[in-house]
Amino acid sequence: MSLSPIPKVLSTIRAHGVEALLMGGQACVLYGAAEFSRDADFAVLASPENLDRLSAALAELQAEVIAVPPFEFQYLERGHAIHFRCRHPETFGLRVDVMARLRGIDPFPELWSRRTTWELPEGFQVDSLSLPDLVASKKTQRDKDWPMIRRLVEVSYDEGFSSPTPEQVTFWLTALLTPELLDECVRRFPAEAGKVAEFRPAIAAALAGDMNAVRDALAVEQARERELDRQYWEPLKAELEALRHQRVRDA
Structure with a gap:
């Protein structure tokens, strides 16, 4: 800046x-x-x-x-x-x-x-x-946000690679979107990955050595978050539209 x-x-x-x-x-x-x-x-x-x-x-x-x-x-x-x-x-x-x-x-x-x-x-x-x-705030329905999430987590992974904290390992396992890095992280930290696998299918797939399933699971994750974001904003967008109409009527 x-x-x-x-x-x-x-x-x-x-x-x-x-x-x-x-x-x-x-x-x-x-x-x-x-x-x-x-x-x-x-x-x-x-x-x-x-x-x-x-x-x-x-x-x-x-x-x-x-x-x-x-x-x-x-x-x-x-x-x-x-x-x-x-x-x-x-x-x-x-x-x-x-x-x-x-x-x-x-x-x-x-x-x-x-x-x-x-x-x-x-x-x-x-x-x-x-x-x-x-x-977490970037998990929206906007196309531009998902490459940024990928980049944010990749930067964190690169910077903390040599001596990660337990908090960083958990973050990477829950947030990495790059299949190859996620697979690498799982192989480096199998015990921690086993805990995350309970709620993240992409981790379970990586532990099983199935990279196609990893990619499929990541795609499902993204689609789910996009849909949740769409549902969240739908009533808010309707309210904004009503406010715009009211502004026009009051003008």
Whole structure:
């Protein structure tokens, strides 16, 4: 994140004491799995005090709500993303999205307790989702998210290969999407893999030495998560459509 509007957004959020966790593409940049992202996405604590701090930070960034829904507690609580566009000269045109609930992810206080804190070259800190939580948040119906999940876990596997912690081994066994790496990881850690195999068919297939079954199981996993995400967003999309129609009628 060199010369870009992102540091201004991150430092402003931090300066106002907002309990916010960077997620999305910018978090992937920090974890070494992406080179560029055009916006900034945050998970936030949906408490009145924290939303007041967030409002102050967004006001400093001259950020205005775009599209629907409006920036209100009730929509954050139901799982909507609120979209903003910055007008501050240092961040002009940058989009900022905030959410308070993520599908299939623990409530914010638990995410906060597991957060990763980064020291940025610009001289301040930023909090992000932990790597496992970031990976979980990327399990959507969008095609672009699945290669990013693969890359995030592969980077973790490469970086921790020589001396992994037990937590890393469990994460790899539950999150690797690359058949060959998953097979390698199972062979390196058979005892741990045996425990994960109880709830991840791809691991059971790798333990059995059936790579075709591994690939099939991974495809089923992805299809299941895509469908769960579609079901989660279906009523929320319907609500957004109703809000758009209401805005047109009130115009």
